[in-house]
Amino acid sequence: MTTAITASFAPTDLDNTGDELLREPVLVTGPATYQAVTDQVCRVTEAPRAPRAWYVAMAISLALLLLFGVLITYAIFTGVGVWGNNSPVFWGFPIINFVFWVGIAHAGTFISAILLLFRQKWRTGINRFAEATTVFAVVCAGIFPAIHVGRPWFAYWLLPYPNIMGDWPNFFSPLLWDACAVGTYATVSILFWYTGMVPDLATLRDRATGRIKPAVYGLLSLGWRGSARQWHLYERANIILAVLATALVLGVSSTVSTDMAVSQIPAWHETIFPPYFTAGAIYSGFAIVLALAIPARELFGLKDLITKRHLDNLAKLALLLGSMVLYIYLIEFVIAWYSGDPYERFAYLNYEFGPYWWLGWGILFCNGVVAQAFWFKFARQTWWIAWPVAVLCVMGMWMERFVIIIVSMHRSFLPSSWHMFVPTWIDIGTLAGSFGLFFTLFLLFCRYCPMVAVSEVKAILPQAQTRDALANERH
Amino acid sequence: MAMTQNIISPVAGAAEPTPYGLLAEFPDPQALLRAAAAIRQAGYRRWDCYSPFPIHGLDRAMRLKRSGLPWFVFGGAFTGCFAALAVAWFCNAYSYPLIFSGKPYWGLPANIPVAFPLTILFGAVTTFLALWVLAGLPRLHHPLFFSARFRRATTDGFFVTIEATDPCYDLAATTQLLRRLGAQAVEVVKDC
Numbered sequence: 139m140t141t142a143i144t145a146s147f148a149p150t151d152l153d154n155t156g157d158e159l160l161r162e163p164v165l166v167t168g169p170a171t172y173q174a175v176t177d178q179v180c181r182v183t184e185a186p187r188a189p190r191a192w193y194v195a196m197a198i199s200l201a202l203l204l205l206f207g208v209l210i211t212y213a214i215f216t217g218v219g220v221w222g223n224n225s226p227v228f229w230g231f232p233i234i235n236f237v238f239w240v241g242i243a244h245a246g247t248f249i250s251a252i253l254l255l256f257r258q259k260w261r262t263g264i265n266r267f268a269e270a271t272t273v274f275a276v277v278c279a280g281i282f283p284a285i286h287v288g289r290p291w292f293a294y295w296l297l298p299y300p301n302i303m304g305d306w307p308n309f310f311s312p313l314l315w316d317a318c319a320v321g322t323y324a325t326v327s328i329l330f331w332y333t334g335m336v337p338d339l340a341t342l343r344d345r346a347t348g349r350i351k352p353a354v355y356g357l358l359s360l361g362w363r364g365s366a367r368q369w370h371l372y373e374r375a376n377i378i379l380a381v382l383a384t385a386l387v388l389g390v391s392s393t394v395s396t397d398m399a400v401s402q403i404p405a406w407h408e409t410i411f412p413p414y415f416t417a418g419a420i421y422s423g424f425a426i427v428l429a430l431a432i433p434a435r436e437l438f439g440l441k442d443l444i445t446k447r448h449l450d451n452l453a454k455l456a457l458l459l460g461s462m463v464l465y466i467y468l469i470e471f472v473i474a475w476y477s478g479d480p481y482e483r484f485a486y487l488n489y490e491f492g493p494y495w496w497l498g499w500g501i502l503f504c505n506g507v508v509a510q511a512f513w514f515k516f517a518r519q520t521w522w523i524a525w526p527v528a529v530l531c532v533m534g535m536w537m538e539r540f541v542i543i544i545v546s547m548h549r550s551f552l553p554s555s556w557h558m559f560v561p562t563w564i565d566i567g568t569l570a571g572s573f574g575l576f577f578t579l580f581l582l583f584c585r586y587c588p589m590v591a592v593s594e595v596k597a598i599l600p601q602a603q604t605r606d607a608l609a610n611e612r613h
Numbered sequence: 614m615a616m617t618q619n620i621i622s623p624v625a626g627a628a629e630p631t632p633y634g635l636l637a638e639f640p641d642p643q644a645l646l647r648a649a650a651a652i653r654q655a656g657y658r659r660w661d662c663y664s665p666f667p668i669h670g671l672d673r674a675m676r677l678k679r680s681g682l683p684w685f686v687f688g689g690a691f692t693g694c695f696a697a698l699a700v701a702w703f704c705n706a707y708s709y710p711l712i713f714s715g716k717p718y719w720g721l722p723a724n725i726p727v728a729f730p731l732t733i734l735f736g737a738v739t740t741f742l743a744l745w746v747l748a749g750l751p752r753l754h755h756p757l758f759f760s761a762r763f764r765r766a767t768t769d770g771f772f773v774t775i776e777a778t779d780p781c782y783d784l785a786a787t788t789q790l791l792r793r794l795g796a797q798a799v800e801v802v803k804d805c
Contacts, residue, residue: 171769172768172769173768173769176665176768176769298700298704304708304709305709306704306705306708306709307704308713309701309704309723309724309727310705310714310716310723310724311713312726314727315726315727318697318727318731318734319730322730322733322734323730325737325738326733326734326737329737329738329740329741330737333744337665337666337767340767341665341768343767344764344765344767344768345764345768356753357753360745360751360752361750361752361753361754361755362750362767363663363755363766364664364666364766365661365662366649366661366662366671366672366677367677368749369664369666369668369672370672370677370680371680371682371744371747371748372667372744374680374682374683375682375740375741375743375744378683378686378740379737379740382690382733382736382740385729385733386730386733389730389733393726396726592665593665593666593667594666601641601642602666603669604643604646604668604669604670604671605670
């Protein structure tokens with residue numbers, strides 16, 4: 139029973155995207171027994187060797203991770219002058235990367251928290267996977283502010299601790315707000331992710347052979363038995379964590395946006411920033427989940443659990459959020475014109491016609507035009523269209539963070555203090571290295587953790603429904 | 614490994630010093646739900662059901678009490694919110710008052726961005742800890758893990774256990790009850 143299912147397994151990859159009235163959509167194509175669902179997910183971790191592509195991807199990621207470590211060490215030992223940051227562009231790549239990675243994190247929490255509260259059953263196929271992207275993206279995000287302060291060994295100065303000068307941090311400062319929001323986000327996403335994984339780790343424990351695996355999975359699964367009392371508590375806790383995480387989906391990027399919105403710089407000092415950053419964040423998150431799901435379901439044979447319908451829904455949500463982002467882009471231009479403020483008007487003209495014009499038009503193209511391809515079912519269903527579109531959306535969102543942060547700062551009020559920003563190769567290498575960290579963690583997760591929430595997928599199978607079983611017991 | 618046969622016999626039962634209880638396997642969630650309702654009506658108290666996923670309606674069939682978890686969460690979240698506001702007030706308005714941008718020393722709206730995440734942080738950490746403590750976890754071992762059959766409880770097995778310490782527990786009668794409720798297999802689980 140515990141021997142790994144190593145025989146070849148051909149996913150059916152049925153088209154289940156059609157909508158029929160009065161019928162629940164099929165969310166598990168192929169053999170939908172409890173055993174088959176378990177086997178499909180556990181096979182990935184139990185196989186003695188990963189697919190060859192996994193080793194190739196791991197090698198590239200580890201090389202980038204090494205680069206990341208080396209460049210950060212170099213920056214810390216030498217000073218932040220190794221980056222392109224200058225006056226007036228005090229915030230260079232580190233803050234762009236921070237805002238970008240925090241945004242990437244948002245889709246996982248959206249899928250596992252908001253879609254849980256809305257009882258979207260399809261989320262079960264992708265929530266684990268998306269939550270993993272959340273956790274790893276927050277890890278990447280957290281590194282950048284820490285190195286950006288230049289002397290990371292003094293990062294504890296952010297905390298209110300008693301010191302001989304008797305002073306305290308300023309609680310009106312967005313820097314402190316950021317630390318609280320991102321620290322909370324990292325902690326809560328890890329707790330939510332791990333709590334969700336415990337029953338599936340128990341599944342892996344009960345199937346594991348050898349000496350080390352049962353012990354490791356046994357410890358990680360905390361002795362979970364799946365008793366009715368445990369499930370009862372577990373479901374309540376999951377709902378409560380979902381409610382708390384929902385507040386974070388809407389709160390974290392809003393707080394990050396106050397770093398800019400609370401200042402005086404033209405094109406920063408705007409009340410639209412919190413929803414603007416949040417919409418962009420969730421949008422970029424959906425794009426990266428889509429960009430990862432397309433190869434992962436292929437590579438690990440999960441096409442029957444992460445079905446075409448899941449990809450279709452992800453693309454539709456990316457389209458919805460992308461359209462919101464486009465709307466905000468347009469309304470910002472209108473408001474800049476309507477405000478009558480010459481600095482505000484100049485800032486937006488500078489976006490599109492200044493020295494960084496190609497980035498200004500680039501974000502309108504990537505986030506405004508390209509994402510609209512998802513109106514067409516053909517684009518959502520064809521991997522060689524959907525994947526490049528998703529990657530372009532992610533790139534577009536990085537460029538958007540660049541435009542907001544750098545292009546606004548490099549020409550603010552006084553022309554005498556205008557200055558161009560040019561990244562150094564260390565800036566670019568650190569950005570690439572952060573992707574190395576993200577993908578290293580993600581690939582390890584794919585190989586050693588249950589990539590799909592097995593217990594949640596089982597609970598939505600038709601044979602798991604118990605609506606009428608006690609019909610004659612109730613009064 | 615082949616423990617799939619029934620091992621219910623007076624001899625086997627006597628050989629084990631005070632077993633943990635009886636483990637019965639049911640074919641599907643619907644049967645488990647009906648069995649749970651019947652066992653509860655038969656007056657058993659120290660028993661539980663096991664399934665690879667949460668079964669809708671099982672907590673009602675077993676008449677499980679609503680857990681006190683939300684109250685712990687409320688306590689944690691309230692503590693977080695209050696602590697954040699208290700620290701902000703102490704630092705910026707009491708211990709070392711400083712004027713920032715001509716604003717008052719103390720202002721509730723300006724402190725919400727710190728109080729809000731800390732409310733959530735404390736609430737979530739409390740939820741996490743209270744969940745495992747109330748669920749009796751983590752633990753390294755449990756008598757049920759002696760049963761090879763029980764390893765399927767996390768894949769496709771639906772089980773009921775009735776503990777030997779239950780006042781209504783009687784090896785023969787309880788076995789018969791479980792059989793009558795549609796159990797595919799019943800076995801005695803030894804205690805540590």
